[in-house]
Amino acid sequence: MKIIDGGVTAAKGFKAASTAAEIKYKGRTDMAMVFSEVPCVAAGTFTTNVVKAAPVRWDQDIVYNHPGARAVICNSGIANACTGEEGFGYCRETAKAASESLGIPEDSVLVASTGVIGMQLPIDRIANGVKAMAPKLEGSREAGLEAAKAIMTTDTEKKEAAVEIEIGGKTVTVGGMCKGSGMIHPNMCTMLGFITSDVDISKELLQEALSEDIKDTYNMVSVDGDTSTNDTVLLLANGQAGNPKITEKNTDYEEFKKALNYVNTTLAKKIAGDGEGATALFEVKVIGAATKAEAVTLSKSVVTSSLTKAAIYGHDANWGRILCALGYSGVQFDPEKVDLYFESKAGKIKIIENGVSTGYSEEEATKILSEEAVTAIADMKMGDASATAWGCDLTYDYIKINADYRS
């Protein structure tokens, strides 16, 4: 597997474009289009929130019931959530505009929105944006990068990843972009993600690969415990790599899953590290758990603890809060068996052993916790299962961003 510089245009036959449609933001791009030269098999995973934004409902229908996806139209600024019946109409009109501009069927167009909940979409601007983007579609590195910028809201950095693998002597590429910074919590993918690949694969296996992989990647990310109404990950595969078509769970499938996992893990960590107001990526590894499900619950409980997140911001080795968060997770364990470590580029330190302090050096712990990416490792000593969750510290800027996000 070869990591390459790229995003949504890295795979053969995919193009992208972006534009400033002035949907809500001024002076920046706010719409992106991803286009495949040939029909794709599509897989998708969507928010579990009962309140589902209109684009989520639109895409669920397209992914589940219509073959041959060709394009994704995404806007930032307004989420098209809680917009009543009009909301679904916007999706249809967006697809119609794309259909006319690109000469493709309406039911091959996926849509996605991110931004403020409850505002109605200015559909004329959306339609104009679609028209403006269609002639600008390009397969270049630059076009993918600009698309990744256009879908940002409170994100401070664009988020892309891409890899190449070999399948049956052919180079297969998996690339993607995502956005996500606030309203991020592990229950489905909690963000927008668009992954493209030129792999030739059956729709069933594409969906299974995605559904499996999000459990270990996006669903292990939490910025603030708020599961969004718009979470969507779309995975499009257009078969242009020319590999022997993957129709069973063979080594080719495993190789593709590895590539997909790399792209998703990289994007997931970028979301966590770019959590609203974050100064640090906070990784929580639970090892020695009795079951995988318990390891997941334990690691998520720590990564979502406001008190722990504030302590990470303060570079404070406040391990009591971590043990406390493990304790209220709902998983049964013996607190007097737990070991805890902190680790970062600056080193690794054992903080508690069998539930009590090791008498570690606070100075050394603070040094380790002062890096941009810090890891807490909890060994439950109950079994062999493990899980890793990603989050970020809780900072003044999180409050600043969210106390008046709409203005």
Add this chain to the structure above:
Amino acid sequence: MKIIDGGVTAAKGFKAASTAAEIKYKGRTDMAMVFSEVPCVAAGTFTTNVVKAAPVRWDQDIVYNHPGARAVICNSGIANACTGEEGFGYCRETAKAASESLGIPEDSVLVASTGVIGMQLPIDRIANGVKAMAPKLEGSREAGLEAAKAIMTTDTEKKEAAVEIEIGGKTVTVGGMCKGSGMIHPNMCTMLGFITSDVDISKELLQEALSEDIKDTYNMVSVDGDTSTNDTVLLLANGQAGNPKITEKNTDYEEFKKALNYVNTTLAKKIAGDGEGATALFEVKVIGAATKAEAVTLSKSVVTSSLTKAAIYGHDANWGRILCALGYSGVQFDPEKVDLYFESKAGKIKIIENGVSTGYSEEEATKILSEEAVTAIADMKMGDASATAWGCDLTYDYIKINADYRS
């Protein structure tokens, strides 16, 4: 029912004392003692956290297995949690010191600690504190008030409440104090609370009254979603009111429950309003839910949403976040039926009707949300069940307090 100015010494036969034992804080009191002149029936409810502080385990044994409670010894500064086997030893030594100083059995002494997790207790200072307090015990208003101050950690205000009721021609008093500001989340009482009453009641009914009542009071409070290791509510009844003993669920029992509910509700709201860094009490009422359990889940989901809490801090009527939080609660409902209101001293406004904006005045909404206590009311239009949860806004000061709490 008559609301009176009072706390833990309001009921007949209860005394209190406090002292500066220098356990961790300097220049302030940090120990309190509550004493009953005669043996009490005791009820208790405790944290559901798997990691239970030593005093929780001690008190569970005393409340469940030993009759005739006489005293509660509480310290602030260090939580005596995650202190291994030593931790339980401190409880025993504290009880021993109280037994000697007060001339009561060791197994009539309840203990409670609050503060930093993981530090060992300076047991000599605790024992000296007990000795210093014993001769200072008083039934005065002042003694109760000073005890309420001594148990504070990051609390900015002491928290007390008291009421009088009539039972069988006798005046019965219920009074209490509590502390709680951070690491507050509804799962058990999430704080320390000490309630005293001179009511004459059986132990079974006392426990049942308390266990029932915390579900609607302390368990509906969340400051930060972190369920503490030390949560304890103790309710002592010494029978000094001389009422006909309550041994069945008659009207006397109902009257006592009303008094207990007033004291607990008042204390619970004080905890929410004094959440770490809070500038506002945030009340969430869910009405028209299908079941009580669903109303509880829905209201807690909103009151714990970081994004909603930050919006309340910004006086921003960001209703999309509230609908979003209802949506990820796990309860099924039709988003396109929900009505939402904001209410405070400054007025009441309907923000959404049937899931979409009413086109309300943002200016008026901001005015309503600028009060010190604000309420969001969500009408699910599914049934007759309702629940109220209490929390607070999420502010810069929450981060400040928690980024470096230990130093």
